[in-house]
Amino acid sequence: MKRMAGSDAVFLSAETPTWHQHVGGIVLLDPSVNFSFDRIVDVVRSRIGALPRFTYKVKETPLGLDRPVWVDCPTFDVEDHMIRAACPRPGDLSALCEMAGRIFSQQLDRRRPLWQIWVVEGLEDDGVALIAKWHHALGDGASGMAIAELLFDLEPEASPNPEPAIPEPAIPEPAGEAPSDIELLGRAFWPPARTVRGISRYATQQLRRAGSVVPVLRENDVVGPMSAPKVSWNGTLGPRRAVAVGSVPLGDVKRVKEHYDVKVNDVMIAVIGGALRRYLIAHDELPDVPLVAGMPFSTRDDGDAEIGNKVSAALVSTATHVDDPVERLKAVHESTTAAKSLQRALRSRQIDSIGEAVPPALVTMASRTITSTGLEGAMPANGNVIVSNVPGPPFPLYAGGARVKAIHPMAPIMMGGGLNATLVSYVDDVHIGFLCDADLVPDPWELVAGLEPSLQELVEAATARR
Numbered sequence: 001m002k003r004m005a006g007s008d009a010v011f012l013s014a015e016t017p018t019w020h021q022h023v024g025g026i027v028l029l030d031p032s033v034n035f036s037f038d039r040i041v042d043v044v045r046s047r048i049g050a051l052p053r054f055t056y057k058v059k060e061t062p063l064g065l066d067r068p069v070w071v072d073c074p075t076f077d078v079e080d081h082m083i084r085a086a087c088p089r090p091g092d093l094s095a096l097c098e099m100a101g102r103i104f105s106q107q108l109d110r111r112r113p114l115w116q117i118w119v120v121e122g123l124e125d126d127g128v129a130l131i132a133k134w135h136h137a138l139g140d141g142a143s144g145m146a147i148a149e150l151l152f153d154l155e156p157e158a159s160p161n162p163e164p165a166i167p168e169p170a171i172p173e174p175a176g177e178a179p180s181d182i183e184l185l186g187r188a189f190w191p192p193a194r195t196v197r198g199i200s201r202y203a204t205q206q207l208r209r210a211g212s213v214v215p216v217l218r219e220n221d222v223v224g225p226m227s228a229p230k231v232s233w234n235g236t237l238g239p240r241r242a243v244a245v246g247s248v249p250l251g252d253v254k255r256v257k258e259h260y261d262v263k264v265n266d267v268m269i270a271v272i273g274g275a276l277r278r279y280l281i282a283h284d285e286l287p288d289v290p291l292v293a294g295m296p297f298s299t300r301d302d303g304d305a306e307i308g309n310k311v312s313a314a315l316v317s318t319a320t321h322v323d324d325p326v327e328r329l330k331a332v333h334e335s336t337t338a339a340k341s342l343q344r345a346l347r348s349r350q351i352d353s354i355g356e357a358v359p360p361a362l363v364t365m366a367s368r369t370i371t372s373t374g375l376e377g378a379m380p381a382n383g384n385v386i387v388s389n390v391p392g393p394p395f396p397l398y399a400g401g402a403r404v405k406a407i408h409p410m411a412p413i414m415m416g417g418g419l420n421a422t423l424v425s426y427v428d429d430v431h432i433g434f435l436c437d438a439d440l441v442p443d444p445w446e447l448v449a450g451l452e453p454s455l456q457e458l459v460e461a462a463t464a465r466r
Helices: 006-014 037-050 093-104 141-151 181-187 191-219 250-260 264-282 325-347 360-372 445-449 451-465
Strands: 022-030 056-059 069-072 082-086 115-121 128-135 241-249 292-298 311-317 385-390 402-410 419-426 429-437
Touching: 006 360, 022 093, 037 082, 037 115, 037 141, 093 115, 093 128, 093 241, 241 250, 241 402, 241 445, 241 451, 250 264, 250 325, 250 429, 250 451, 264 292, 264 325, 264 385, 264 419, 264 429, 264 445, 264 451, 292 325, 311 325, 325 451, 402 419, 429 445, 445 451
Parallel strands: 082 115, 292 385, 385 419, 402 429
Antiparallel strands: 022 128, 022 402, 056 069, 115 128, 241 429, 292 311, 419 429
């Protein structure tokens, strides 16, 4: 068996029936004559050995006294995780996203390895899509790109043979047999003493970290916790999810970036902010203060491609209260610059994950208490939206011989905040995936409709000033 890392275990322990913790996305494919469901299954089967964690299942410690462990799944078969389906008519992007919303509304079965890939046929223009999801305990967004590298190819299969030769599948590194509950309880012996020691260590690390960031807080206008205004999607989450996707030209984003000397991430947060502002004005609920975005950032060292979770988050302003798009971009840039200064200070004082300090039972109890007692909707909002930006490849990819047209990533919504916007750049576009609570944001396509005009405002302003 392999003991689960504390940062991975938190995502498993904190999950509730309404706060799902799976990651994934929609991949649109332009199929070739050789593409088939069996072929994509063979590709995954031949490469799954490079992702041994995707062949393991979870064994939880009784009573949640210690972190779960990864163990071998004796019945593992790639085909059990690959699902062939047809998109409902008319087979357009809206119908595909409705299907994806239903898939993302279902939690993964913990009795099996925690991932699925749906191969969806019947799209308009003979298109095919992959809808992938895996539990956050398996890995974060950076891990997702590593997973994509294994699934995708740099060129289509050159051989015209409809059944190309597939390499012999690599044998995954075994995790070991599942221990008995008695053995796991023995490993968690004296949990009270371990918990007290872990919490004490964690508290000491937090105090030292707080001391290192005080100078940054004094010198920068950093967005503080619990400072976000409440809007209609800040409330108690339900189990249903809705999905909408969109794209904007990467060339336009870079043109704005270069003209105003900001980052691509700044431009995209300003574009998201513009779309949110349009949505709020249309629903007559635009607050006088800016909406706050939770911005995840990787804590990995350069070159670290290990599968797992190495991520923290900062709070930044989306400047939705600013009418002028250029001033909104400048406000976002100032906020992200301050957040990056805070990140550097935090990374200078690395600390253990909360999952290393406390047993899963306490994390589960806290999470379920918040979601089941109404505290989730009553608490002040720590943020309004999560905005994640994952750099993707500037060159085309292929899956099972089919060219990848677009990659729309998805990530979990935050507790009490039913909206997530995840971005990935790929070839000539930035692709956006909105995942939201279906009851709190009934029509996320309104947000998609605001992306292009929000970007074009900035392009036009940059062109006019040039």
